[in-house]
Amino acid sequence: MTSDQTPAQRLPTLEDVAQVAGVSRATVSRVINNIRNVDPQLHKVVWDAVTATGYVPNRAARSLVTGRTGAIALVVSEAENRAADDPFLGRFFSDPFFGRVVGGVLSVLRPSGVHLALVLAGDEDACAKVVSDVRQGQVDGVVVLSLHPHDPLPRLLADAAVPAVLYGRPAAPMPISYVDVATYQGAKLAADHLIARGCQHVATISGSVDMPAGVDRLNGFREAMAKQGVAYVPSYDGGFTQEGGERAMERLLAEHPEVDGVFVASDVMAQGAMMVLRDRGKSVPDDVAVIGFDDSSAALSSRPPLTTVRQPVEDMAAEMARLLLTRIDQRANRTTSVIFDPDLVQRASA
Amino acid sequence: MTSDQTPAQRLPTLEDVAQVAGVSRATVSRVINNIRNVDPQLHKVVWDAVTATGYVPNRAARSLVTGRTGAIALVVSEAENRAADDPFLGRFFSDPFFGRVVGGVLSVLRPSGVHLALVLAGDEDACAKVVSDVRQGQVDGVVVLSLHPHDPLPRLLADAAVPAVLYGRPAAPMPISYVDVATYQGAKLAADHLIARGCQHVATISGSVDMPAGVDRLNGFREAMAKQGVAYVPSYDGGFTQEGGERAMERLLAEHPEVDGVFVASDVMAQGAMMVLRDRGKSVPDDVAVIGFDDSSAALSSRPPLTTVRQPVEDMAAEMARLLLTRIDQRANRTTSVIFDPDLVQRASA
DNA sequence: TCGAGGGCGGAGAGCGCTCTCCCTTTGTGC
DNA sequence: GCACAAAGGGAGAGCGCTCTCCGCCCTCGA
Numbered sequence: 001m002t003s004d005q006t007p008a009q010r011l012p013t014l015e016d017v018a019q020v021a022g023v024s025r026a027t028v029s030r031v032i033n034n035i036r037n038v039d040p041q042l043h044k045v046v047w048d049a050v051t052a053t054g055y056v057p058n059r060a061a062r063s064l065v066t067g068r069t070g071a072i073a074l075v076v077s078e079a080e081n082r083a084a085d086d087p088f089l090g091r092f093f094s095d096p097f098f099g100r101v102v103g104g105v106l107s108v109l110r111p112s113g114v115h116l117a118l119v120l121a122g123d124e125d126a127c128a129k130v131v132s133d134v135r136q137g138q139v140d141g142v143v144v145l146s147l148h149p150h151d152p153l154p155r156l157l158a159d160a161a162v163p164a165v166l167y168g169r170p171a172a173p174m175p176i177s178y179v180d181v182a183t184y185q186g187a188k189l190a191a192d193h194l195i196a197r198g199c200q201h202v203a204t205i206s207g208s209v210d211m212p213a214g215v216d217r218l219n220g221f222r223e224a225m226a227k228q229g230v231a232y233v234p235s236y237d238g239g240f241t242q243e244g245g246e247r248a249m250e251r252l253l254a255e256h257p258e259v260d261g262v263f264v265a266s267d268v269m270a271q272g273a274m275m276v277l278r279d280r281g282k283s284v285p286d287d288v289a290v291i292g293f294d295d296s297s298a299a300l301s302s303r304p305p306l307t308t309v310r311q312p313v314e315d316m317a318a319e320m321a322r323l324l325l326t327r328i329d330q331r332a333n334r335t336t337s338v339i340f341d342p343d344l345v346q347r348a349s350a
Numbered sequence: 351m352t353s354d355q356t357p358a359q360r361l362p363t364l365e366d367v368a369q370v371a372g373v374s375r376a377t378v379s380r381v382i383n384n385i386r387n388v389d390p391q392l393h394k395v396v397w398d399a400v401t402a403t404g405y406v407p408n409r410a411a412r413s414l415v416t417g418r419t420g421a422i423a424l425v426v427s428e429a430e431n432r433a434a435d436d437p438f439l440g441r442f443f444s445d446p447f448f449g450r451v452v453g454g455v456l457s458v459l460r461p462s463g464v465h466l467a468l469v470l471a472g473d474e475d476a477c478a479k480v481v482s483d484v485r486q487g488q489v490d491g492v493v494v495l496s497l498h499p500h501d502p503l504p505r506l507l508a509d510a511a512v513p514a515v516l517y518g519r520p521a522a523p524m525p526i527s528y529v530d531v532a533t534y535q536g537a538k539l540a541a542d543h544l545i546a547r548g549c550q551h552v553a554t555i556s557g558s559v560d561m562p563a564g565v566d567r568l569n570g571f572r573e574a575m576a577k578q579g580v581a582y583v584p585s586y587d588g589g590f591t592q593e594g595g596e597r598a599m600e601r602l603l604a605e606h607p608e609v610d611g612v613f614v615a616s617d618v619m620a621q622g623a624m625m626v627l628r629d630r631g632k633s634v635p636d637d638v639a640v641i642g643f644d645d646s647s648a649a650l651s652s653r654p655p656l657t658t659v660r661q662p663v664e665d666m667a668a669e670m671a672r673l674l675l676t677r678i679d680q681r682a683n684r685t686t687s688v689i690f691d692p693d694l695v696q697r698a699s700a
Numbered sequence: 701t702c703g704a705g706g707g708c709g710g711a712g713a714g715c716g717c718t719c720t721c722c723c724t725t726t727g728t729g730c
Numbered sequence: 731g732c733a734c735a736a737a738g739g740g741a742g743a744g745c746g747c748t749c750t751c752c753g754c755c756c757t758c759g760a
Contacts, residue, residue, distance in 0.1 A: 011485065013746055024710045029748060039708070056482050060419065061746035063410035064715045071467070098449045106470055115488075116468045117421070120456055132406050135361065138465075242651055275653050298651075301592055303625050363716055374740045379718060389738065411716035414745045 012053040021049035032057060063137070071115035072324055073139040074105060075130055077146045077153040078122055096297045097313065098145070101167065104317025105143060112325060114140075127153040134162045140328045143167070143320045149210045163327045165320045169212050169337070177323055177335045179316045183213065186309040186342030187220030188227075190263045190291045193307070193344055195228045197289055199261030204233055205248040205273055207240040207265040214240070217265040217293060238269040245269030249276040260288055261350070267292040267299040270306055274349065289350035295343075304348035312340050362403040371399035382407060413487070421465035422674055423489040424455060425480055427496045427503040428472055446647045447663060448495070451517065454667025455493060462675060464490075477503040484512045490678045493517070493670045499560045513677045515670045519562050519687070527673055527685045529666045533563065536659040536692030537570030538577075540613045540641040543657070543694055545578045547639055549611030554583055555598040555623055557590040557615040564590070567615040567643060584609075588619040595619025599626040610638055611700070617642040617649040620656055624699065639700035645693075654698035662690050 018025045023042060031038050031046040038046070049055075063069045076098070102116075109116050117139055121127045130153065134142055141163030146154055149171035157164040158176040166178035194202050204221050207214035218235055225233050234256055236248035245264060249272065252259060264270035270292035274284055282288050284304055292299055295310035319338050327334070368375045373392060381388050381396040388396075399405075413419045426448070452466075459466050467489055471477045480503065484492055491513030496504055499521035507514040508526040516528035544552050554571050557564035568585055575583050584606055586598035595614060599622065602609060614620035620642035624634055632638050634654055642649055642658035649656035669688050677684070 011487070014748095015746080025747080026711075026749080027709060030709085033748080035749090037708075042709085054482075056485075058414070058746050059488055060410045060413035061715090062748075064408070064414055064717085064746080065748045067715080069410065074468075096446060096449075098452075099446075102448075102468060106468065110470060118424075118452060118456065118466045118468055120460060132404075135406075137361070138409055271651060278653075301621060301648075303628075364718095365716080375717080376719080376741080377739060380739085383718080385719090387738070392739085408716050411745090412718075414716080414747085415718045417745080 011058075012055040013058070014055070017046070017049045017053050017055045020053055021046045067137060068328075069115075069137060069140050070113065071117055071139045072109070072321070072328075073117040073119045073130070073134070073142045074102065075119045075121055075142050075144045075153070077127065077130075077144055077151050078120070078148065097294075100296075100313040101145060101317040104314035105321045107314070108318045108321035108325070114325065121153055124152055127151075127156055131156050131160050131162060134164075135160060141165075141324045143317075143324055146170070149212065161333050163324060165324045165327070167316065167320060171212055175335050177327065177337060179319045179323070179338045179340065181311045181316065181340045181342050183216035183342075184220035184223065186293065186311070187217050187263070188224035189342060189344040190293070190309055191221055191224035191228060193291060193346075193350060194261040194263065194289060195225075195230075197261065197285075197350060199289055201256065201258045202230065202233055202261040202263070203252050203256055203259050204235045205238040205245055205252065205262060205264040205269055206235050207238065207269070209237060211240075214265065221263050221265075238264070238266075238272070240266050240269060242268045242272035245272030246276050249273035253277075253280060253282075261291075262288060263291050263293075265293050267294045267296045267302070267306055267308055270308070270349075271298045271302045274302055274304075274306075285348065285350045291344075291350045295345050299345070299347070302349075307347045307350040308345050310343040310345045312342075316340055361408075362405040363408070364405070367396070367399045367403050367405045370403055371396045417487060418678075419465075419487060419490050420463065421467055421489045422459070422671070422678075423467040423469045423480070423484070423492045424452065425469045425471055425492050425494045425503070427477060427480075427494055427501050428470070428498065447644075450646075450663040451495060451667040454664035455671045457664070458668045458671035458675070464675065471503055474502055477501075477506055481506050481510050481512060484514075485510060491515075491674045493667075493674055496520070499562065511683050513674060515674045515677070517666065517670060521562055525685045527677065527687060529669045529673070529688045529690065531661045531666065531690045531692050533566035533692075534570035534573065536643065536661070537567050537613070538574035539692060539694040540643070540659055541571055541574035541578060543641060543696075543700060544611040544613065544639060545575075545580075547611065547635075547700060549639055551606065551608045552580060552583055552611040552613070553602050553606055553609050554585045555588040555595055555602065555612060555614040555619055556585050557588065557619070559587060561590075564615065571613050571615075588614070588616075588622075590616050590619060592618045592622035595622030596626050599623035603627075603630060603632075611641075612638060613641050613643075615643050617644045617646045617652070617656055617658055620658070620699075621648045621652045624652055624654075624656075635698065635700045641694075641700045645695050649695070649697070652699075657697045657700040658695050660693040660695045662692075666690055 014025045014028050018028045021028060027038060028046050030036055031043055106116060119130060121130050133139060144153060144164060144166045146166060154166055154170040154176055155174060158174045164176060166176060169178055169180045170176060206218040209215050222233050236252050238244035238248040264273050270290055274290055277284055277288055284290050292306045292308035295308045299306035299308045323336055364375045364378050368378045371378060378396050380386055381393055456466060469480060471480050483489060494503060494514060494516045496516060504516055504520045504526055505524060508524045514526060516526060519528055519530045520526060552575060556568040559565050572583050586602050588594035588598040614623050620640055624640055627634055627638055634640050642656045645658045645660035649658045673686055
């Protein structure tokens with residue numbers, strides 16, 4: 001900023017600062033990194049020199065010697081023989097969920113000065129690349145959004161003992177850290193609420209049953225209903241999409257027109273389901289009570305606003321980041337899981 | 351993978367590869383970077399050695415000498431005296447728009463091996479930090495999602511002559527590259543369509559009029575309507591939020607109950623507006639035709655599906671990345687703008 | 701008064717890579 | 731057969747930083 005002509009040519013280095021401050025490079029480094037006690041007076045002199053020169057540490061040089069990059073990656077893993085340009089990924093990114101995770105992760109990363117890199121792992125090769133990326137010090141660790149049960153990435157990460165934290169329990173048990181929500185407990189909240197409302201004919205629209213979240217929400221709901229004395233709950237697979245939710249609700253109404261309460265395993269599916277109910281002239285919640293899952297923005301924008309099981313996405317994402325940073329810091333290979341309690345957010349649909 | 355005991359201790363370096371291949375470090379470097387002609391036979395020997403050792407170039411070391419990082423940042427700039435933990439940012443991330451941009455940018459970045467870092471600039475300090483980040487070689491350039499008209503970031507970037515591309519024309523003219531959609535043309539599509547439908551009493555719900563997108567969509571629509579002989583179009587500010595859209599529609603109905611066609615400056619607002627119409631017993635499109643703007647996922651999930659002006663977000667984001675990479679590559683400080691043509695996506699609402 | 705010890709700053713060795721020289725080898729034209 | 735050119739490969743100098751060692755000096759106890 002001092003002489004704006006060609007200062008961009010060579011950026012100030014530690015050496016420059018040292019010269020201005022009249023000390024050695026090492027001392028400046030110590031001051032900047034707050035390592036060892038430096039004479040308070042010198043400390044000030046150095047900082048003054050830093051501001052005077054407009055010095056900013058060069059991350060590449062620092063990484064080179066420390067072996068740390070000060071960056072972690074958010075990996076969106078979608079590997080299941082899918083082409084790189086498959087529209088699914090686009091759909092995923094346009095799902096508010098993704099943004100909420102990013103927001104949660106950044107809320108932790110920002111204060112600690114760690115950078116976030118975004119990585120898509122579209123196929124198995126890309127997964128391998130992720131592992132090598134982190135092993136060669138491209139990033140210090142990864143938080144993973146794994147979208148499919150047969151995703152090879154979690155296994156690769158676990159085997160390579162790479163610092164990693166998953167969102168959601170891995171499909172197969174393996175030594176890797178993750179955060180998750182207590183799904184059974186959430187499903188129980190929904191079940192108890194529907195029973196308390198006096199629903200007599202309860203059904204459920206499930207997510208894909210090959211995904212842990214899909215299975216758990218379905219089984220958890222059935223178990224909770226059984227505890228309430230309801231032996232059988234009809235279920236329809238909605239595949240976690242809005243359209244799937246519509247189709248499932250159509251089938252449900254056709255086969256069980258007497259239904260008066262539905263637990264839908266995701267808000268997006270619930271949104272679809274409620275549209276079908278409306279089209280069929282069923283009022284929500286008077287004719288049919290609907291409970292969703294996630295508390296995504298879809299829950300608020302649907303009409304009526306959706307009663308739903310809240311999954312604290314931002315908090316969970318923040319915890320992922322926290323776990324990862326700790327893991328990286330301690331260099332210890334310990335796996336941890338943190339399970340969040342779901343809430344029932346009561347709105348108008350049930 | 352060969353001896354899995356403690357290979358993670360020291361990763362293979364160029365030196366190791368050179369030794370295995372029986373050549374010098376320089377030659378391996380040349381092969382890896384495809385620089386100068388290397389004897390084809392040696393070429394193969396080197397690559398074999400690379401795979402044998404499992405070598406991956408260390409990016410930090412490379413950056414240090416080349417001065418390039420091979421990474422760009424996606425900056426979400428939200429600086430307007432807003433606290434870092436302001437819920438607005440959370441809301442923004444949960445907007446599908448953000449994910450679509452990410453997807454578009456990554457589609458270009460991935461093939462070229464450039465990494466994407468995510469940066470939030472919540473206040474003016476953070477903006478300054480972005481500039482210094484790039485000037486000191488943290489990233490090679492930035493693509494910017496600037497959310498507010500008085501955001502200081504574009505100006506800072508332009509002044510610092512940092513490689514940068516904005517999404518959307520900057521609020522004030524300045525030498526900086528950007529991509530945008532031909533808003534007037536899009537508004538004209540909407541106007542012509544409403545007229546062609548035979549709408550007699552047309553109104554518009556605008557976005558925040560202190561944002562270029564808000565102003566342009568409003569003025570563009572008015573101009574197009576004027577061209578069709580309609581001198582005056584009532585407008586209501588919906589502030590680009592769903593709730594704002596609801597409020598605006600309520601006022602519109604109160605003051606102009608005869609309205610039979612509305613151009614709403616964003617799909618999200620349109621979604622809110624249509625809910626109000628439905629609640630008031632107005633059918634869409636028979637009583638009131640509604641046209642949105644953006645073609646976001648909200649357009650598809652609303653009922654009826656929204657006729658809307660398509661803004662090719664993914665394509666525009668991809669173009670941002672392309673422009674930025676070119677700019678970085680050529681090291682020339684030239685600003686470019688690319689304007690995309692909007693389409694009218696006709697669905698059921700108009 | 702002197703020695704031991706501790707606190708604090710400096711010197712210098714790399715981290716892994718690229719890139720500029722320079723040398724060797726081989727090819728080519730007369 | 732000789733001179734020259736061109737092309738391929740090696741040596742080595744850093745890029746900017748951290749961190750280990752080392753030495754200075756000051757303090758404290760005997």
